[in-house]
Amino acid sequence: xxxxxxxxLLVVVLPLEAASEETLRVSTFSTILTELAEQIxxxxxxxxxxxxxxxxxxxxxxxxxxxxxVGKADVILxxxxxxxxxxxxxxxxxxxxxxxxxxxxxxxxLKMESNDGSEKVVEDPHWWHSLANMGMAAKGVxxxxxxxxxxxxxxxxxxxxxxxxxxxLLKKWAKSELAKLPRDQRKLVTSHDAFQxxxxxxxxxxxxxxxxxxxxxxxxxxxxxIIATVKTQGVKSIFSESIENPKVLTAITRETGAKLGGKxxxxxxxxxxxxxxxxxxxxxxxxxxxxxx
Amino acid sequence: MRGSPLFRAFLVFCAILSLGYPLHRLTQTTTVAxxxxxxxxxxxxxxxxxxxxxxxxxxxxxxxxxxxxxxxVNGLLKKELFLPYPKEGIDxxxxxxxxxxxxxxxxxxxxxxxxxxxxxxxxxxxxxxSEVLTFP
Numbered sequence: 146x147x148x149x150x151x152x153x154l155l156v157v158v159l160p161l162e163a164a165s166e167e168t169l170r171v172s173t174f175s176t177i178l179t180e181l182a183e184q185i186x187x188x189x190x191x192x193x194x195x196x197x198x199x200x201x202x203x204x205x206x207x208x209x210x211x212x213x214x215v216g217k218a219d220v221i222l223x224x225x226x227x228x229x230x231x232x233x234x235x236x237x238x239x240x241x242x243x244x245x246x247x248x249x250x251x252x253x254x255l256k257m258e259s260n261d262g263s264e265k266v267v268e269d270p271h272w273w274h275s276l277a278n279m280g281m282a283a284k285g286v287x288x289x290x291x292x293x294x295x296x297x298x299x300x301x302x303x304x305x306x307x308x309x310x311x312x313x314l315l316k317k318w319a320k321s322e323l324a325k326l327p328r329d330q331r332k333l334v335t336s337h338d339a340f341q342x343x344x345x346x347x348x349x350x351x352x353x354x355x356x357x358x359x360x361x362x363x364x365x366x367x368x369x370x371i372i373a374t375v376k377t378q379g380v381k382s383i384f385s386e387s388i389e390n391p392k393v394l395t396a397i398t399r400e401t402g403a404k405l406g407g408k409x410x411x412x413x414x415x416x417x418x419x420x421x422x423x424x425x426x427x428x429x430x431x432x433x434x435x436x437x438x
Numbered sequence: 439m440r441g442s443p444l445f446r447a448f449l450v451f452c453a454i455l456s457l458g459y460p461l462h463r464l465t466q467t468t469t470v471a472x473x474x475x476x477x478x479x480x481x482x483x484x485x486x487x488x489x490x491x492x493x494x495x496x497x498x499x500x501x502x503x504x505x506x507x508x509x510x511v512n513g514l515l516k517k518e519l520f521l522p523y524p525k526e527g528i529d530x531x532x533x534x535x536x537x538x539x540x541x542x543x544x545x546x547x548x549x550x551x552x553x554x555x556x557x558x559x560x561x562x563x564x565x566x567x568s569e570v571l572t573f574p
Contacts, residue, residue, distance in 0.1 A: 320570040324531050325502040328572075329478055329524030348526060348572070 172218040176413035225249035228270035274343035334383040339411035382406030382436030406436025478522035484550035487515040491543035499531040
């Protein structure tokens with residue numbers, strides 16, 4: 146065990162030590178932020194994504210090895226809006242030599258009722274499903290990198306401008322695809338409540354079976370409400386997500402006759418066509434349009 | 439109970455049969471296919487288009503289908519369309535072809551909804567431009 150720990154430390158820490166003085170060390174805690182840091186930082190940054198593809202960010206807890214890497218980082222990027230419950234632990238245990246940037250706190254939150262049966266109102270942390278928020282996040286990351294390495298500002302500005310241009314093209318494409326769906330049919334029934342930002346931007350109403358996190362379990366009352374909604378609103382498809390157990394969804398489809406519309410990427414990037422933000426967003430839009438048409 | 443065994447069996451059969459319909463009503467599941475279809479009423483909308491530079495062509499689509507097109511535009515364009523118009527509003531896709539040589543051009547869209555209220559929106563661009571506008 147000791148040998149394994151030493152080996153892991155060497156594997157993770159040595160490359161960091163070897164990074165040149167000019168290379169900015171960036172630690173990120175979401176696959177979305179990993180992409181932003183890599184795309185905007187280009188060859189001027191060395192990015193460590195602590196939350197990997199396929200890991201549920203709601204349940205992620207940093208390991209000692211993550212804390213070592215964060216301790217050496219120049220910039221630490223967090224999703225914020227209460228996604229990282231361990232943020233205080235990060236600050237305390239690492240001393241955070243670098244700047245800790247809570248990217249999601251740079252723009253307005255959507256609030257929603259908690260799904261735990263209480264009257265509690267919680268902040269929706271899934272801000273990246275809004276293209277407008279992604280644009281602001283890209284600018285926030287660009288500014289954080291410039292603060293940390295002002296002499297590379299030209300590169301960061303040019304890369305960010307390029308990324309923002311791609312977001313504009315994506316926005317145009319999405320608008321044109323979604324225009325195929327009548328506005329009164331834009332009812333999005335999903336397993337967990339992750340698409341409020343997407344819905345607000347594109348005129349959808351979300352009916353989520355579970356709460357903000359995948360680990361929230363739906364009450365039988367909630368399931369009954371969703372079944373009634375699907376029936377009365379004539380919802381054609383309901384959507385599952387990349388990280389989850391679709392048992393409840395299958396039961397709802399059996400009860401209502403609605404079909405399973407496919408998997409959406411709710412908590413970050415995925416694999417294959419969803420390995421980039423552009424790919425993930427296109428996958429979600431295409432799946433929704435196909436399912437509800 | 440009086441009567442022949444055959445008659446008694448017939449009465450029991452009738453009693454079971456009479457319970458069948460209410461039992462079926464109580465236990466059936468309504469599916470989306472059975473639900474009342476949500477039909478959106480077709481209503482009249484008006485479009486008045488004005489341009490800074492005349493486009494070579496213009497095409498307007500609704501729900502992925504072309505609803506109006508014009509070639510060789512001269513001056514302003516006016517059109518009445520009958521489209522399904524839900525309370526949530528509609529998206530209209532505009533595909534314009536401005537002369538490649540022209541600098542940035544604009545089209546002003548004056549939209550009149552079924553209630554008679556007008557909204558104005560603009561599209562800017564040069565060359566081939568595709569944009570979706572949401573009304574109201």
